[in-house]
Amino acid sequence: MPPAAxxxxxxxxxxxxxxxxxxxxxxxxxxDTAGVFAREGTLAHSLAELKVRSYFTVMAKSAYTRAYNKIRKDELFSTEMDNVTDAYLDYIKDCAMQFPAPPTVACEVKVNFSGYVPDGFGTADLVMIGGNTLRVIDFKYGKGVPVEVTDNAQMKLYALGALAQYALLYKVERVILSIAQLRLGEPTEWETTPDELYKWASEYVRPRAQQAYNGEGEFHAGDHCRFCRAKAKCRAYAEANTAVTEQHTPDEDPALLTDEEIGRLLTRAEPFLKWFGAVQTYALDAALDGKTIPGWKAVEGRSVRQFDDIDAAFADLRAAGIEDALLYERKPLTLSGVERLLGKKQFAELCGGHVVKPAGKPTLVPESDSRKPYSRAAADFAAIEQ
Ligand code: SF4
Known part of the structure; x- marks a missing residue:
């Protein structure tokens, strides 16, 4: 859903x-600062919606062209955005083809799930319904964090809202939820039933939503804190990030960390650093606003000298007899720069034989990383064999 109300x-x-x-x-x-970063996503959503509407509804070609050209003129428009939204339309067409008869397709559907959530409403990017099947599709342009569709609460709430809207007209037995985050790969889907959604909403969502509305319940820190406006000052999140929970077994030296502890600390490092960055940002903003953070203050960072007008400065230097050969460096293009200049084919023909790929500097990554493990001994052995 694009960021809106x-x-x-x-x-x-x-x-x-x-x-x-x-x-x-x-x-x-x-x-709430989220909207500042969301303009590119909003533009991509507008383009995706335009393409879907122009395919599934009656839209004059001139109206489409006008709207499309307006989006194209935006400085945030890109070829990638055009391609991704084309792929999105292809996916929507594929979904529609899976219905035995042409389904009803609606974009930007206002859905109301206030039967379970106080004042609960939202906008589903796309709802498709026909026969016994409801599809709810979410277009995501961001590529930072892959969003999991299985059991996705946002999508399930949209589906509950769509069910409330269409239940009188259709006897829905299947609900298919999709997330199209096409800059990261193929769309992902998850299937459930209206009964499972109603049970989840009544037993799990409704009591928590009421607590949330009333400002009650237990604080619980986790991955979701990344998107919380309170994250820099929240005590529960700070405690979760700073708590020392490791314990030694009796046969280990309590003065030293065990390798298991080191492994767990590294796993916690990424969320810790993100949280710590949020705390630093908060403290800098507070200091700039004139608040006191005991022990800290805001100062001007280091800066390097620069010409206010480089052309005028060089003109003065030339006038004083300094030659261009002394004023300018001649630097070769990087490998990627040469490849961009020539195109892949000509690059390969002309200088592909000179391209080597030295071994990368060893780096520590989580076990889940797909690269092969690397060890000094194995590398030395491979070098001797060669
Ligand atoms: S930062 Fe605090 S308030 Fe926000 S979600 Fe995390 S634990 Fe809850």
């Missing part, structure tokens, strides 16, 4: 408020 208990933040109900009222104490 936000409900207090919005579907897009449901993962967070379901896990940590009091985060909703706590967040109200902090400014």
């Amino acid at each position: 936000h409900a207090l208990l919005g579907a897009s933040s449901a993962e967070r408020w379901l896990a940590c109900p009091p985060s909703v009222r706590l967040s109200e104490k902090f400014p």
Whole structure:
């Protein structure tokens, strides 16, 4: 869903408020800065919607061209955006083909799930319904964090809203939820039933939503804290990031960390550093706003000298007899620069034989990383064999 008017208990933040109900009222104490970074996503959503509407509804070609050209003129428009939204339309067409008869297709559907969530509403990117099947599809342009569709609370709330809207007209037995995050790969789908959704909503969502609305419930820190406006000052999140929970077995030296502890610390490092960055940002903003953070202050960072007008400065140097050969460096293009200049084919023909790929510097990554493990001994042995 593109960022737009936000409900207090919005579907897009449901993962967070379901896990940590009091985060909703706590967040109200902090400014909402999410919209600042969302303009590219909003533009991509507009383009995706335009393409889907022009295919599935009656739209004059001139109206489409006008709207398309307006989007193209935006500085955030890119060829990638055009390609990704084309792929999105192809996916929507594929989904529609799977219905035995042409389904009803609706874009930007206002869905209301206030039967379970106080003032709960949202906007589903696309709802497709026909026969006994409801499809709810979410287009995501971001490529930072892959979003999992299985059991996705946002999508399930959209589906509940869509069911409420269409239940009188259709006897839905299958609900298929999709997330099309096409810059990261193929769309992903997850199937459920209306009965499972109603059970989840009544037993799990409704009580937590009421707690969230009332500002009650237990704080619970986790991955969802990344998107919480209170994250820099939240005590529960700080405690989760700084707590020392490791314990030694009796036969280990308590003065030293075990390798298991080192492994667990490294696993915690990434969320810790993100949290710590949020704390630093908060403290800098507070200091710049004139607040006191005991022991800290804001100062001007280091800067390097620069010409206010490099052309004028060089003109003066030339006038004083300094030659261009002394004023300019001649640097070769990088390998990628030469490849961009020539294109892959000509690059390969002309200088492909000179390309080597030295071994990369060893780096520590989580076990889940797909690269082969590397060890000094194995590398030395391979070198001797060669
Ligand atoms: S930072 Fe995490 S634990 Fe704290 S209020 Fe927000 S979601 Fe809850």
